[in-house]
Amino acid sequence: MSASPAIVTHSASAELRFRYATYLGDTSLILAQRLGEWVGHAPALEEDLALANIALDLLGQARYLLSYAGEIEGKGRSEDDLAFLRDPSDFSNLALVEQPNVDFGHTIVRQFLLDAWQLELFEKLQASSEPRFAELAAKALKETRYHYRFSAGWVVRLGDGTEESHNRVQAGLDALWRFTSEMFAPGAADEEAAAAGLGPDPASLRAAWLANVEQVLQTATLKRPADVPFRWFGKRHQHTDHLSHLLAEMQFMQRTYPGAQW
Amino acid sequence: MSQQRKQWPLWEVFIRARSGLEHKHVGSIHAVDARMAIEHARDLYTRRQEGVSIWVVRSSDITASDPGEAEALFEPAKDKIYRHPTFYAIPDEVKNL
Numbered sequence: 001m002s003a004s005p006a007i008v009t010h011s012a013s014a015e016l017r018f019r020y021a022t023y024l025g026d027t028s029l030i031l032a033q034r035l036g037e038w039v040g041h042a043p044a045l046e047e048d049l050a051l052a053n054i055a056l057d058l059l060g061q062a063r064y065l066l067s068y069a070g071e072i073e074g075k076g077r078s079e080d081d082l083a084f085l086r087d088p089s090d091f092s093n094l095a096l097v098e099q100p101n102v103d104f105g106h107t108i109v110r111q112f113l114l115d116a117w118q119l120e121l122f123e124k125l126q127a128s129s130e131p132r133f134a135e136l137a138a139k140a141l142k143e144t145r146y147h148y149r150f151s152a153g154w155v156v157r158l159g160d161g162t163e164e165s166h167n168r169v170q171a172g173l174d175a176l177w178r179f180t181s182e183m184f185a186p187g188a189a190d191e192e193a194a195a196a197g198l199g200p201d202p203a204s205l206r207a208a209w210l211a212n213v214e215q216v217l218q219t220a221t222l223k224r225p226a227d228v229p230f231r232w233f234g235k236r237h238q239h240t241d242h243l244s245h246l247l248a249e250m251q252f253m254q255r256t257y258p259g260a261q262w
Numbered sequence: 263m264s265q266q267r268k269q270w271p272l273w274e275v276f277i278r279a280r281s282g283l284e285h286k287h288v289g290s291i292h293a294v295d296a297r298m299a300i301e302h303a304r305d306l307y308t309r310r311q312e313g314v315s316i317w318v319v320r321s322s323d324i325t326a327s328d329p330g331e332a333e334a335l336f337e338p339a340k341d342k343i344y345r346h347p348t349f350y351a352i353p354d355e356v357k358n359l
Contacts, residue, residue: 044270046291046302053305146304153297 013196017130018073019092019189020198022082023235024121024136025065026093029083030243031114032058033250034101043104050150054111057143064136084254088244092189095234096179098243105158105168109176112151116212117183117205118144124200133198152216159220170222177225179232183209188235272321273299275306277313283358285317293318 035055042048066079096114101107122144125137158165184206194201217224232238253260270292276285288307293299299318307313327335339345 044292046293046306050301050305053309150301153301157294157298 014072014074016189016192016196017198018069020133020193021065021069021072023092023189025062025069025082026091027097027114028058028065029062030091030093030246031097031111032056032062033246034097034099034110035107037101038107047104051107054147054150057140057147061136061140061143064139068132068136080254084251088239088247089237091239091243091247092235092237093243094179094182095232095238095240095243096176096182098234098240098246099176099179100242102172102175103168105165106172106175108151108154108158109169109172111147112155112216113176113180113213115144115148115151116209116216117180119148119212120205120208121200124205128199129197155216155222156220159217159222166221169220173217173222174225178228178230181227181231182233182235185231185233188233190235270294273303273318274321274324275299275303276317276319277303277307278315278317279313281314285315288312290321291318 032055035051035058038051039048039055042051062083063079066082070077070079070082094114096110099106099110118140122137122141126134126141128134128137155169158169160166184202186202190199190202193199194204214224232240234240234243271294272290273293274290275288277288278285291299291302291306293302296318300316303316303318308316
């Protein structure tokens with residue numbers, strides 16, 4: 001039984017499942033880390049807890065996906081190895097989620113744009129040919145519906161709030177909009193995953209995402225920025241400098257004291 | 263900072279632990295509107311599966327009895343023990359009474 005085609009196909013598909021799982025897992029993980037930076041610094045105690053709660057949901061998604069990725073890779077890497085011992089160039093998260101918090105307005109806009117995308121993604125990922133992705137999607141969808149309720153509510157509250165809050169949230173939108181095109185662009189694991197029936201075609205998520213986003217922006221009296229050709233492809237491992245700074249802080253402990261336990 | 267930072271209004275939070283039980287007061291949170299109050303109540307008071315339903319009400323909308331009137335309001339009930347339903351046998355099947 002040497003080199004049967006069935007085995008070759010299976011290993012190719014395991015490799016793709018690894019890349020797809022890390023793409024989705026890294027995106028949740030990096031956003032969780034960003035939100036974690038707010039702990040102790042949010043504008044109100046209640047918001048502090050709200051952001052931490054969302055971060056914990058995202059961290060749960062990341063743990064599930066990175067554990068699965070390590071399992072499918074078969075090299076004995078755990079979720080922790082993948083989270084704490086990979087270099088920035090090995091991460092394939094969306095560039096949007098590594099963007100700095102800046103202020104509460106930026107943070108909320110980043111969250112909102114991502115939540116609206118995850119809403120469509122997880123809805124369709126429930127039909128994945130891989131039961132593990134389908135299971136993750138069903139659980140994460142419920143979490144995301146709440147995240148979206150929270151972030152969309154804040155976008156409207158700030159956008160349609162005072163002049164100061166409106167300007168800040170519009171500035172966040174202007175700065176972050178350019179990172180949204182990556183969500184729907186082809187040329188990475190998600191496109192291959194779609195061809196293999198693992199997940200939805202990234203481009204197919206755009207119409208519903210945009211309809212949702214535009215409706216909220218309108219209610220919030222915010223202006224949708226123009227699409228620009230400029231593109232970062234975090235999912236193709238092309239990151240902004242922000243990721244290496246974020247990872248330096250996130251990975252410091254494991255890198256300094258390898259294998260340290262609580 | 264020229265503008266004074268204002269505290270958000272206070273809301274009282276009531277949680278129903280499970281279907282069939284009543285909502286119980288669990289505490290209070292700050293929020294600018296009802297939607298946010300529900301979210302904050304959810305994030306603060308249902309983190310460990312404490313409930314299946316939330317009520318919030320602005321603290322300022324609650325009318326409280328005057329402590330100074332406590333004697334007039336509550337003491338007259340003191341000597342009317344016949345109002346206690348202690349003379350009934352409660353069937354074992356009845357829960358949450």
